[in-house]
Amino acid sequence: MDFDGDGRLDLISGSYDPGELYLFRGSGRGAFEAPEAIKDKAGRPILKVPDQEDRVESFGSCTTLIDWDDDKDLDILVGTFDGMIFLRRNEGTRTKPAYATANEWVKLGDKPLRVPGGEHANPVTADWDGDELWDIVTGAANGGVYWYRNAGTPGQPAFEAPVTLVAKHEGLGYSELLEPGKEPKPGIRSQVAVTDYDGDGKLDVLLGDFGTYLHVRTDLKPEEARTFEELRRKESEATKFLRDCMERLRAKFKEDLKGILQSRWSTPENSAKWQAAYRAMQESPDYKRHMEEYNRLQKEGLQYVDRTASGKRLGDDPAVAHGYVWLFRRK
Amino acid sequence: MMAIHRAGIAAALFAFGGLARAQESVPYDVAHDEPRGVATDSFHAPARLSAADGVIDSGPSWGHAGPWVEDVDGDGRRDLVVGDFSGLFRLYRNEGTNQEPRYAAAVNLKAGDADAKVPIY
Numbered sequence: 001m002d003f004d005g006d007g008r009l010d011l012i013s014g015s016y017d018p019g020e021l022y023l024f025r026g027s028g029r030g031a032f033e034a035p036e037a038i039k040d041k042a043g044r045p046i047l048k049v050p051d052q053e054d055r056v057e058s059f060g061s062c063t064t065l066i067d068w069d070d071d072k073d074l075d076i077l078v079g080t081f082d083g084m085i086f087l088r089r090n091e092g093t094r095t096k097p098a099y100a101t102a103n104e105w106v107k108l109g110d111k112p113l114r115v116p117g118g119e120h121a122n123p124v125t126a127d128w129d130g131d132e133l134w135d136i137v138t139g140a141a142n143g144g145v146y147w148y149r150n151a152g153t154p155g156q157p158a159f160e161a162p163v164t165l166v167a168k169h170e171g172l173g174y175s176e177l178l179e180p181g182k183e184p185k186p187g188i189r190s191q192v193a194v195t196d197y198d199g200d201g202k203l204d205v206l207l208g209d210f211g212t213y214l215h216v217r218t219d220l221k222p223e224e225a226r227t228f229e230e231l232r233r234k235e236s237e238a239t240k241f242l243r244d245c246m247e248r249l250r251a252k253f254k255e256d257l258k259g260i261l262q263s264r265w266s267t268p269e270n271s272a273k274w275q276a277a278y279r280a281m282q283e284s285p286d287y288k289r290h291m292e293e294y295n296r297l298q299k300e301g302l303q304y305v306d307r308t309a310s311g312k313r314l315g316d317d318p319a320v321a322h323g324y325v326w327l328f329r330r331k
Numbered sequence: 332m333m334a335i336h337r338a339g340i341a342a343a344l345f346a347f348g349g350l351a352r353a354q355e356s357v358p359y360d361v362a363h364d365e366p367r368g369v370a371t372d373s374f375h376a377p378a379r380l381s382a383a384d385g386v387i388d389s390g391p392s393w394g395h396a397g398p399w400v401e402d403v404d405g406d407g408r409r410d411l412v413v414g415d416f417s418g419l420f421r422l423y424r425n426e427g428t429n430q431e432p433r434y435a436a437a438v439n440l441k442a443g444d445a446d447a448k449v450p451i452y
Contacts, residue, residue: 001401009401009402009403009405011412011420011440011442011447013414013420013449014449015418015449015450015451016416016418016449016450016451016452017450017451017452018450020450022449024442024447028405029404029405030403030404030405030422030440031441032440032441032442032443032447033442033443034442034443034444034445035442035447035448035449048357049357062397083363084358084361102356103356103357105358108364111361111362112358112361113364114361114362114363114364115363115364116363116364116365116366117363118361118363122397146364146366147370160367161364161365161366161367162364162366162367163366163367163368163369163370164366164368164369164370164371165370165371165373165374166371166374166377167369167371184379186377187394189394189395191395191396191397191398191414192398193398193399193400195400195409197400197432198430198431199429199430200430204374205374206380206398206400207377207398208389208395208396208397208398208413208414209394209396210393210394210395210396210416211394311388311390311391312390312391312392312393320390321390321391321393321394322388322389322390322394323388323389323390323392323393323394323395323396323413323415323416324379324380324386324387324388324389324396325379325380325387325396325398325411325413326377326378326379326380327377327378327379327380328373328374328375328377329374329375329378330373330374330375331372331373331374331375
């Protein structure tokens with residue numbers, strides 16, 4: 001992407017913590033300069049919460065450039081961790097960008113656009129239906145890919161409700177079983193590129209993913225496989241109980257903190273309250289019992305998993321992470 | 332899960348997914364969009380891309396592959412760049428054609444004298 005119209009390819013990227021946007025200026029032939037944070041015209045980094053006090057407030061950004069208002073310069077679109085998209089209008093020029101200091105939230109009708117599943121918007125723009133208006137295509141935490149058709153006019157984009165291009169991933173994405181000889185499937189947290197990959201005149205989708213697999217041993221006897229399956233069933237019951245407990249705790253805090261700025265959450269009182277409630281949950285007999293059961297089942301399951309499969313693990317977790325790039329070639 | 336109680340409350344709650352942010356000018360309590368239709372039959376069966384050294388996999392960097400297709404080295408062939416959870420960008424140089432890309436093993440994209448990198452933590 002040529003950020004400043006100098007004819008050289010630049011690289012721009014969002015980031016995770018604290019979510020600033022970065023520009024790597026191209027110096028030609030694949031060479032880039034050291035990164036600089038992209039700033040607005042007041043010299044502040046472009047963030048979801050520009051005046052944030054807590055660095056988690058703008059976590060996880062994903063960005064692209066598009067001439068939103070058809071004034072021949074490039075504006076910035078940013079996808080957020082919680083699935084929304086904001087615009088920073090370029091009030092300068094194509095070669096000397098000067099970005100607005102405030103976010104304009106991309107809307108779907110009257111409400112802010114929020115990707116299905118509600119997390120991890122990573123928008124790119126492309127004229128998916130060939131009607132000469134660019135559309136938004138985005139991945140999501142659920143692994144799906146969604147097309148927001150632009151039904152506006154040049155300079156005044158307006159979006160229709162999304163159409164699913166790639167179905168969401170079925171399952172958690174974490175610790176899924178990969179049976180010997182079986183092919184993986186596209187995972188969660190899809191990040192997309194839309195391009196005519198094979199030069200056939202049709203736009204294709206590249207989908208980058210994430211997930212962790214438990215690689216099942218190749219030499220399991222039928223009765224071992226059955227035992228393992230039963231163990232997995234019990235484990236998922238215990239997991240569900242533990243997750244539901246956490247969900248309830250979270251919902252309670254959501255209620256308690258309603259109306260309070262996120263930057264004010266981390267007071268010593270709130271943190272102490274959260275820690276006390278979390279410990280109380282952990283120490284309740286039901287929670288303890290399910291946690292012990294979960295730990296026991298996990299440990300017992302290890303004998304059925306190939307722990308020599310290469311890859312990255314978290315601590316003792318036998319599941320191995322992956323991040324594939326899937327080509328969805330358009331028919 | 333165990334580390335969460337030690338984290339700040341905002342980080343702890345955030346880790347469990349998007350609490351309402353009652354921040355002026357930042358939307359909160361926004362409903363998720365519901366798809367109005369599906370066009371999942373638009374594609375041939377998906378296939379994983381490979382490079383000279385096998386299937387492209389950012390698993391060792393905790394996944395989260397983010398692909399980008401551009402002619403990075405200016406040889407007229409579009410290359411593949413894949414970002415991941417290390418904050419680095421892996422460059423897969425296209426040694427084939429634009430119609431049938433064939434990727435070399437990855438090298439880290441450089442910026443200045445160092446690897447190009449964005450902050451993750």
